[in-house]
Amino acid sequence: MIIGYARVSTTDQNCDYQIDELTKSGCEKIFIEKASAKTKDRPELTRLLDSLRQDDIVVVYKLDRLGRSLKDLITLLEMFKSNGVQFKSLSENIDTTTSTGKLVFNVIGAIAEFERDIIVERTKAGLKAARARGRKGGRKQKLTDKQIKLAKSMLQDPSVQKSDVAKHFNISRPTLNRYLDAAPDLEQESLFK
Template structure:
């Protein structure tokens, strides 16, 4: 089955240009979506993936319709490949059944890997730089006095949990954790 996928980012945008291009090449089913490509969890994309079977073909007007960043686009195309689904992008003239299409996919994969490596390198450098400047990484430690105040208010029994959280600024999970910790010690 040839399944066409068309996406724009907002309700204000129209799909006409994509639909015209897709109709020229033909398809058996169309999945349309008006949702940002910055999110990988999209209803239309999930519907597409759920619909696909081995031997099917996905056709898009442009590879950018799958997502906004190279890593997401590549992971979607790789997922299609693992499913035994052919991918065709009209604008980029990419067809994963052809040697040229497979080569283009390989180049996209290399670029995506480079992007992943650069992100990891920048993250590592940023963390090292922060440590050198004395920045403490990780979750901030709660003030022990706040915890003791919250437990005291809890023990008094005159305040609701919501009030205790509001007055002390600690989280509900932390309060219950400390209450349970005391129970285990008794």
């Protein structure tokens, strides 16, 4: 089945031109979305994705009607490919049912992968530079080593429950357990050193 997807950014806009072009291209069913691409809630796209079967062809008037970003677009196109669904974009002349269209799709995929790799490299470089300047990533620790030692010391008393110790430090019991499990080598006797 040839399935069209049309989207306009606001309810004030008209998607008649997209619908006309999709109809001319042979679409048997057209899903019409009246929502910004920035919103993640796109019920018509969800309905389209749920209705897809192997050998279906998804057609859009322009690529930007389908994806919110290059990453989002590539994710959708890869999902189509892995499920045996073909894709056509009328304006950009992309048609994965042809050899040329597959080539263009693979080039777009390679560019997206390159973009992801660059982001990963930049992130790693930024974290390395921050560590070199003494900054530590992640959440701020809820308990210091001294507090962990104190918690262990408190738990030596059989009348003290873990939930009492957790309340004392204003943390949850699972958080206390994580700290106790992660720091088994802390000695209670060194509490006041």
